[in-house]
Amino acid sequence: MYRLVTAAAAAAALLQPLAATGQAPAAAARPDRTAFRELYRELVETNTTSSVGDCTQAARQVATRLRAAGYADSDLTIYVPEGRPRDGGLVATLAGSDAKRPALLLLAHIDVVEAKREDWQRDPFKLIEEDGYFYARGASDDKAQAAIFADTMIRLKQRGTAPKRTVKLALTCGEEGSNERVLNGAGWLVDHRPELVRAGFAFNEGGGGRTAPGGGPETLGVQVAQKSPRNFILEVTDRGGHSSQPRPDNAIYRLAAALTRLSTLRFPVKLNPVSLAYLAKAGALRKDATGAAMVRLAAAPGDPAAAEAVSRDLALDPLLRTTCVATMLEAGHAANALPQRAAASVNCRIVPGETADETRAAIERVVADPQVKVLRSKIQERPVAESAPLDPAILTPIAAVGAKHFPGVPVIPTQSAGATDATYLSKIGVPTYGIPGLWNDPATAGTHGLNERIPVDALYRGRDYIYDLVTYVVQR
CATH class of the missing domain: 3.30.70.360 (Alpha-Beta Plaits)
Incomplete structure (x- = not known):
């Protein structure tokens, strides 16, 4: 892997000022959050279940927002696997100024687990903010990170100068696949269009962290290993x-x-x-x-x-x-x-x-x-998971940016009991890290269950953290 910088140099560089986020309540109005919240709402309220949903529509909606931010059609690839009109996805590329630096890939899935309206207290496909939480199917898994990654690409473009390192965004469908009829989009890209997602390393879901008793994160997790579902x-x-x-x-x-x-x-x-x-x-x-x-x-x-x-x-x-x-x-x-x-x-x-x-x-x-x-089972199985290296060139920036946004909160490498699309990227040698920032309480998050939710504070502060992390990494 291309070394970003030495661990010591990374830590020193990160002492320079980053975008201020502070500890203000999430409810405090910030003009820059308005467009992000609308992007997040549109993504959440677009049904992307395997039964009746349409990932292709969701991918096209995000592509429209990227075009409005200045991306050319040549920077955007809407891919639709043959015979799967609703299983499409999006790959967007922001070219870096130094072609010798391997790209950073931002990977997120936009499909969600099924949700029956009669079982939920609220409409699962309507974004509802209530008592300090956003509720909806996909509010956390994984449309929170998908929206943040797309928003990050928009903000990077709007800076007006190319980053040193190329950054790619892949929004895929089928990660939540639970039967033989589901096609995994990340796997399809690796098998059919690997050039679109090939990178020096990738940031993905699976990190997060746990909620402290008084709110905010208690720990920041970096997923570097995971179990293999069979x-x-x-x-x-x-x-x-x-x-x-x-x-x-x-x-x-x-x-x-x-x-x-x-x-x-x-x-x-x-x-x-x-x-x-x-x-x-x-x-x-x-x-x-x-x-x-x-x-x-x-x-x-x-x-x-x-x-x-x-x-x-x-x-x-x-x-x-x-x-x-x-x-x-x-x-x-x-x-x-x-x-x-x-x-x-x-x-x-x-x-x-x-x-x-x-x-x-x-x-x-x-x-x-x-x-x-x-x-x-006939269910499509992921490749056997491979652990990402505990590379200080990756982990040091994650921790140092974390110290800016979440002072005193430790960063801990984790092994997930679940599974992510990182397993597919390992087939083409892309080490993948589930990054922190979006903490939640596993006991009440409702992931894959009823009344899925994420703290409003986690979404907004996680957005700021992830943007600063990506901004730092693509400039090194």
């Missing part, structure tokens, strides 16, 4: 028959028993340098028994008592081990017939260093029933 199907088939003649080998009962046994499956603890560093640093910040256990586990990864204490925190347990969970059921063909087939979808998140075959074997052992087949 999906399996537990399937039972039977000859079926008339429901008036029930049998004990009912396919639904057999599957239910298998799922009950699956619920007891617990994989062994498997830590790596990133998860060990997180346990040590994040644990030291906590003033409770869990924090003390995190520090002990980091120092002695084989300590079973410490591992058990950390595992009791549901947000921390996935950091320690592979996890598998049943997510969907399908069974039967008629209300008055014995089921001929019963199946369950099982989503696994595999820690670095383990394989899908090992995970499948563990499921088969705990199910312990040859009549229950454990099959690989």
Whole structure:
């Protein structure tokens, strides 16, 4: 990787004044936020679910805003995969003055998880500001960052001078894909138009941070590692028959028993340098028994008592081990017939260093029933995740700009229990970092669930932080 500057030089340079953000409440009016909020609102209120949404429309709307900011048509690529008219995306390029400096790629997905109006307290496709939060599907994941990245490209263009380093923006569809019908846009670009997204390094979602008890960020996370999602199907088939003649080998009962046994499956603890560093640093910040256990586990990864204490925190347990969970059921063909087939979808998140075959074997052992087949799902799978290097040339600016915007808040490298499109970029050698700035409370954020939200303060202060970070990096 092209070295931005040495860590010491980066820190020294960042002592120079950056754009002032201060600690003013997010509600305070700032004229520059008006256009950004409208961009964010338009993106959020454009339905981009896989069932009925239209990512291509959303991409074109952002492209219109970039053109208005001065981007030429030659700087913008709206790509629409063949036969997928609603799965398009956008790549925008702001050329740098030094072609020898590898580009920075800003990657964000604009598709969202499904949301049913009858389940939500508010319309999921209407941006609502209430009690210090923005509510909507995609308010956080990932349209907050997509809007900020697009806004950053606009602001960079409006500066009137080219950055030293080329900066690219890729807004893609299909990251939230949960069935075989979904096409991943980042993967499509890597396979079909790699020149559009090739870069020296990339900034992505997945970092963020946790909310402090009094508001604001408690930590700033930089995602450098992630688990690999793999999906399996537990399937039972039977000859079926008339429901008036029930049998004990009912396919639904057999599957239910298998799922009950699956619920007891617990994989062994498997830590790596990133998860060990997180346990040590994040644990030291906590003033409770869990924090003390995190520090002990980091120092002695084989300590079973410490591992058990950390595992009791549901947000921390996935950091320690592979996890598998049943997510969907399908069974039967008629209300008055014995089921001929019963199946369950099982989503696994595999820690670095383990394989899908090992995970499948563990499921088969705990199910312990040859009549229950454990099959690989037809869902399109991401490549196996590769960790980005803990490069001071990247991490030092992230932390130093963070100190300007969030004084005293530590920056901690993290391993995500989820998965992002960084896995696709690793196929073409682009190390990808989930950057901080957009903190949230995992317990109430509603990500992939009901009433998704993000603190208004996090959105606006995160916008300022990310703009300053990108501005600094593309000038080095």
